[in-house]
Amino acid sequence: MSIQAIKGVGIGDGFDLAGRPGSEAHDEIFFNEENGWFRETNRAGGLEGGMSNGETLVVRAAMKPLPTLTKPLRSVDISTREPAEALRERTDSCTVPAAGVVAEAMVAFVLAAACREKFGGDHIDDCVGAARAYAERIGWRTEL
Numbered sequence: 001m002s003i004q005a006i007k008g009v010g011i012g013d014g015f016d017l018a019g020r021p022g023s024e025a026h027d028e029i030f031f032n033e034e035n036g037w038f039r040e041t042n043r044a045g046g047l048e049g050g051m052s053n054g055e056t057l058v059v060r061a062a063m064k065p066l067p068t069l070t071k072p073l074r075s076v077d078i079s080t081r082e083p084a085e086a087l088r089e090r091t092d093s094c095t096v097p098a099a100g101v102v103a104e105a106m107v108a109f110v111l112a113a114a115c116r117e118k119f120g121g122d123h124i125d126d127c128v129g130a131a132r133a134y135a136e137r138i139g140w141r142t143e144l
Contacts, residue, residue: 003106005099008062012045027055059107063099 008015017025027039045058070088077084119130134140 003102005063006061007064010060011047012058013043061103
């Protein structure tokens with residue numbers, strides 16, 4: 001994924017996992033007749049080894065601050081090469097809501113591309129049909 005101003009992306013607990021021991025980082029697997037295979041946690045964010053594990057996909061992104069501020073930073077005048085203050089030009093104070101929309105669309109695009117790569121087809125009905133056939137073949141309980 002590539003979105004301007006996004007400087008970090010984490011899946012699940014992402015960067016927080018680096019400071020935990022394995023016993024607090026991994027998602028234990030359980031089985032019972034009522035639920036089948038399940039996990040009580042989703043620290044992996046639904047993605048393990050580059051593949052979905054069936055859990056909810058959780059993606060978090062870190063966005064850099066706006067480049068222009070109400071209190072201008074020091075800069076350099078490119079004509080004179082003398083010290084100068086950066087201009088205050090921007091009026092929006094928070095771009096996070098817009099970035100959230102863009103990030104959600106980018107994640108959807110990446111997932112759709114992966115789905116198309118796996119199941120093929122030039123129409124959504126072909127892709128859905130192939131996904132249903134695949135789920136049936138592997139015995140996956142699904143709501144496609």
